[in-house]
Amino acid sequence: MTRQPHDQFAKEYLEELLTSLGKVETSKDVKSEVREIDVWFVPNTSPSNTSELGLQHFPKL
Template identity: 55%
Template structure:
């Protein structure tokens, strides 16, 4: 009934389609991480990265600051993954709660005030380092401005992370 009501109201003002199908293309997540029970000490070893990886998450690193469209495309991938996880749980007769769904971390060399403000992201300094901007809770998305993170030298030693190419 709502579609018919909107159609009646809007049809004289422009083009209107009801039940428009959207063909989705295959998308690829850069990094999807699900911690194991043994990963409870990652925060101590990996600092901020360990704090981010304490729960299931998606990492989308960028070489340059992402555009608003690129951020929304990352969110689209996240929400497609959420849908996949929810469908899988339903098939297996399991229940997923909000906390089970992964968080998106967009890693950028920098983030402009316009990008941060445009997505309503804010710093939560009581929980996170400066430079971590969390979008409103239900978006499950954060922007990480790497140039704004505090500098920690020798915090993670070479022996802790092995040989990184």
């Protein structure tokens, strides 16, 4: 649960932005801490849509 409306907006925005590039989870629990990660992103092994993020000038990840 987010405390601020902008937190929820940011999570939804990042999830939509990164979904085509890898696995995205919002509100992921951290086992070693009593905390929660807002956005957890694991990139695909060879992302193909990096130009959507403005990364066309960088080498392929």
